[in-house]
Amino acid sequence: MTLPLRVNVAPERAEASPGDNLQFDVTVRNASDIVEHYGVEMLGLPEGATVRAEPEVAKLRPAESATLTVKVTLPVQPPPPAGTYVVGALVRSPYRHDVSRCVEVPIQLASVEQITLRTTPEVVTGGRTGQYTVELTNGGNAPVRLFLTATDPERRVSTVFQPAYLDLPPSAAGRALLSVAAPPPWNKEKQRQLTIAANPQVPGATPVTGTATFVQEPRIASKFAKIAGIAAGVIVLAAAIAVPALIAKGGDDKQTPAAATQPATAGAGATTAAPQSAAPPPVGAGASAGASAGGQTAAPPPTTAATTTAPSTAATTNAGTAARQVDLTKPPDGVVASDFFRNDGFLVSADPGTISVPGCASARSAAVVTDATSGQRFLTSSTPDDPTKCHEVPLMLDFLPNGAAGAVQVVPLTPNTMTMEVHFADLSNAPAPTLTVPPELAAQHGGVDYVLISPAVAGGGVATPVAVTALKFAPLS
Template identity: 60%
Template sequence: MTLPLRVTVAPERADASPGDALTFDVTVRNASDIVEHYGVEFLGLPDGSQVRIEPDVAKLRPSESGTLTVRISLPVQPPAPAGTYVLGALVQSKYRHDVSRCVEVPMELASIESITVKATPEVVTGGRAGRYTVEASNGGNAPVRLYLAATDPERRVTTTFEPGWVDLPPGTSAQALLTVQAPLPWNREKARQLTITATPDLPGATPGTGTATFQQRPRFASKFAKVAGIAAAVLVVAAAVAVPTLLLARSNAKDDKAEAAATTPVVPPTAPGQQQSSPAQQQPSAPPSVAQGQPSAPVGGGQPSAETPSEEATEQAPRRIDLTKDKNGVLASDAYRNDGFLASGDPGGIAVPGCENATAVSVIPGADQKKFLTTANPDDATKCNNVPMLLDFVQGAPAGGLTLVPVTKNALEMEVTYADLSRTLEPTLSVPENKAKARGGIEQVTVRPRSQDGAATAPVALTEMVLTPLR
């Protein structure tokens, strides 16, 4: 049976990308013996596509041909999924619906890449380590696997992603945990700029990038440096006042000696055989110690008794430091300075929700009313007690050996930073003297719950420190 119409479409196929505008010419020939009114419709277009047809209707006499122009705009956002679409140009009589014909037109929609990366928070302030939540989004129109990485210009930051890659369908996003670690700066804050990349697993693909900042607190608090600077300025001023005074005093002393020499009476010469006595030739008195009945020093240098320990031996002996000697409540950051170290919270070590500013330490009683040292919010000694604790030994006096006594056994671990910038993890909370000495001494330790997500039920609670000086 001969169809009452014939249809051709130009072009016969199309290659496109999201956002493109396509034009098709649909030519219709009326093969019937009556006048017909034809319209055209395009089927199978991606969602969100817009279609305009000129003219709306082709009025054709028998054996007459006409062309309808179809203009199609593909959506930009959200982009249609990439792949092959089979479009249908359906031409149909306006009054006889049984008179129609559909011509297929293949369309290849190319894939596009739109990868975005965002770190939350954008700035983390901490000590040696910090954590971010990284969100990667696929705004393209094809599924993709993204490999995550982060770098800094100085290449001093070590980064770890959990997980290291994510699979994303079009229009979706996923999160990963980024942990960063870097050597502590010595005496001033250090802002380390991080570039975070999410690279598709396709050859030649363009990665998505984001940025973050790791703001590190110095090894020695800046406020102590300011205090040292003020003290140095005071010494300079004191020296400027004292030196002229001393010079003037010495000048006056010389003048007094000269005056005394001028007024000393002249002693006549002594006759032969006659002795002259003078105050300088009189019998000297006994030393003060003898005159006052005190025993004199032993002959031969007077070595100290074996029963009395020397001062040097006492200084090098291990010291037991009671960490709960202060009264209950939040402590000053230099509360243990006389013991040789500073204590503070390290909220950047493990991200504990609501404890971003928990930089203090406190002494609080436990359920058994026994006191312990723990980390705390500066405004509440009982909050944020599972934030890591940073114990930083004062400059020039690293520890030669260390043991910490916890409230709960096997609940904490200790990360140790040595003078040679090496690090070890000590689950026993103890560093022997030979190990510390081989690495130049202990500069600082970070005590934290063994659970790495900050959700441990046991707080960072310590009662005592056994400290051995570096020999």
């Protein structure tokens, strides 16, 4: 039986890379005995590819032939997965769907490497050791295994990655903890420049590199500070012991024992009250201290007063630093720099690798925006150049190295619209649907390293935007 049409495609196969433009000449011959119209479609192309045929439809008489030029444009971002695509050039009549023929054309799509490396923080200040978080993103179209290394020009810094390598599928991101150690300098601050490299497990592949700085404080300066502190403490304690005794002795030489009791009492009371900068102690306490100051046991009362004062000051200090609340809406409206909250103890960014949001692969920034309806301001995720886009991407609050949080509470703009994933210092993670991490849980895992705040999905499958207003956290006890 004679086929109603005949189709040839040139070239018969093709090799391409993401972003390439391909052209195929599809020759159609009308093998029927009537006039027919024919169009061509390309089936099985990578997602995001565009096709244009010239002409769109060819009108052919019996035994007549025509060539349709098909132009195919492959997408660049995100790059389609590498591999072989068996594309079908389908020629058929728009009026008689039973008249059709498909010719297969293999297209080999090459792999593309787009690895990015980011180190947080860029500068760590410490003594012998420090820690960084290394984030790697595979923006290419093929899975890759990356081995991590870090070096310094003097080769004085020892480094350990946890884990030592990362397996990343296309459009995925991962993190590793980098711990560094080096002998601290003796009498001058030392800045050590680190080169961090991610080496793909592919022969001849070019490693991706980043930099970080390890600032070490001198060990002698710290010892002098400790010695000076101890010496100052000894001098204060000696003064607290000696001054009441001298006052009591001077009173004994000039006054009778009965008259000397009241001045000694006043002197001891004044000495006791001075460190607290508060009201004088009760008369009874002053009399007891004055009586002791006149004898051999003069030392204990001032020491007891100093001991009483110290816990009061320490309690005030601890109470002041036990927990803090940071207003996340204090930056002006617009994209927020990732280190805006560095002095508060954390960094802000977005993480598009954890939840796939169409068109938001580059949304790695945070922004403060004002709700058009309610007028309320909130912190959310966004693209680097447009604070109004990609609010459904998870928002990351990353605590600084050596500052893992011992308890965390995130305040949402609207309750029950978000969920949170907690990543601990021991590289484990756990969900926190109430946006709260209790101190007991944080202590079990060495503190909170960072949290990811994601939108909750409503019953209809619609994701709400990430919108938070404050962060409450406490240091690891």
